[in-house]
Amino acid sequence: MKTRTNTLFSLALAAGLAALSMWLERMVQAPAVGQPNSLEHDPDFIVERFTATSHDKAGRPESRLTAIRMTHYPDDETTELEEPRLVQFREQGPPVRISAERGTVTKDGEEVRLYGNVLVVRDGTKGRPELQMETTYLQVFPKQDIARTPEAVVITEGASRLTGVGLDYNTKTRQLELKARVNGTFVRPAG
Numbered sequence: 001m002k003t004r005t006n007t008l009f010s011l012a013l014a015a016g017l018a019a020l021s022m023w024l025e026r027m028v029q030a031p032a033v034g035q036p037n038s039l040e041h042d043p044d045f046i047v048e049r050f051t052a053t054s055h056d057k058a059g060r061p062e063s064r065l066t067a068i069r070m071t072h073y074p075d076d077e078t079t080e081l082e083e084p085r086l087v088q089f090r091e092q093g094p095p096v097r098i099s100a101e102r103g104t105v106t107k108d109g110e111e112v113r114l115y116g117n118v119l120v121v122r123d124g125t126k127g128r129p130e131l132q133m134e135t136t137y138l139q140v141f142p143k144q145d146i147a148r149t150p151e152a153v154v155i156t157e158g159a160s161r162l163t164g165v166g167l168d169y170n171t172k173t174r175q176l177e178l179k180a181r182v183n184g185t186f187v188r189p190a191g
Contacts, residue, residue, distance in 0.1 A: 044074045063088045077107035094123035112140040129158035145172040159187035
């Protein structure tokens with residue numbers, strides 16, 4: 001009986017030491033208080049009433065981005081924007097203004113996603129009325145000059161109106177493709 005008691009005691013002691021070793025290892029590897037945990041999506045900075053202006057090589061403004069709040073997340077390097085407003089200034093033609101309820105900018109600015117009441121407005125000129133595009137979601141790839149949405153789109157210019165579902169737009173070539181359920185009315189401007 002003594003041998004069996006010694007064996008059980010040895011096994012219990014070994015199991016206890018193993019459990020203690022595992023607990024110590026987890027404590028040593030646990031993130032310290034105040035350090036970001038890579039599994040958590042916590043912001044590392046927040047900016048209120050944010051404005052950023054980019055300029056070309058000659059010092060002329062190319063675009064201006066404003067937002068009520070900008071929140072950056074270090075775990076995936078995304079930036080969330082509340083009520084983003086973007087103005088793109090063009091050498092030829094009037095500025096283009098883009099607004100939404102919220103937006104997300106991915107790492108390195110490769111992709112911008114705009115959500116909720118997305119409105120794109122090209123100011124009118126002497127020969128052309130204002131152009132508006134409305135949708136609920138817009139995905140923009142700035143470096144590729146591409147904008148797209150799988151959602152419903154309404155485009156108006158003066159009395160002309162074009163609707164459809166799904167849109168691809170190349171800002172460089174100015175080619176626009178509506179994917180489905182396209183319907184439109186074109187009204188020639190007077191003059």
